Amino acid sequence: MKYGVFSDVHSNYVALRAVLDFYRKNGVENFVCCGDIVGYGPQPLECAEELRGLKNLVTVMGNHDAAAVGKMDVKWFNPNAAWAIEFAKTQLTGQALDFIAGLPERAETPDFTVVHGSPRKPLTEYLLSETQFMDNAKGWTVSPCFIGHSHMPLYFREGEAGVPETDFLKPSMKIFMKGRLMLNPGSVGQPRDGDTRASCGIYDSKNKVFEIYRVFYDVGAVQKMMSALKMPAMLSERLSFGF
Secondary structure (H helix, E strand, O other), X not given: OEEEEEOOXXXXXXXXXXXXXXXXXXXXXXXXXXXXXXXOOOOHHHHHHHHHOOOXXXXXXXXXXXXXXXXXXXXXXXXXXXXXXXXXXXXXXXXXXXHHHOOOOEEEOOOOEEXXXXXXXXXXXXXXXXXXXXXXXXXOOOOOEEOOOOOOEEEEEEOHXXXXXXXEOOOOOEEEOOOOEEEEEOOOOXXXXXXXXXXXXXXXXXXXXXXXXXXXXXXXXXXXXHHHOOOOHHHHHHHHOOO
């Protein structure tokens, strides 16, 4: 079975639509989202509604999602992020609000585990080192474990003799399911690895392989919306550079 694996949409509906169109053109009908559907971008309601309507979706709550529905204090966020969270609060209503509020912090299926940050701290830990990977080893069972939060496409693997390894994931780079793995598909709505294209992955559970893809979207159109809403300039400008 093929799963479209993505994370950190961050209210960037233009990028989300481009990624979902890419998946559909490639025959992907099952989806995994590692959280942070809202925050940072101009269209939180549209993103929540789009994902709420997806069939065969496994998704979890991210820290921005939690803050937008009152499950995390906004004081833990920088001023720009806090502004966007407060904006999201004004936009999320009805079933979209219920959808975000009802997301779990963790999901486990026979094929994979999903958290936003890490198994031990699902909402807050940025998992970026081999030491962190090993410290989380007892916190999850079903491999691979899909994570998000850092906006960086990368993998962690428990190699031979328990020695961990990690590397960034480049487009078309394939990771085969040997050993216990954590996989981060990068960010749809706010990439931070120097590539402005939306980042996403496809996991083939039958052939046990994961692959990263980059998808072009209209960055300028998103920035125009953000400007019209008078969102913090930094949130808009960073989309031009992918940082």
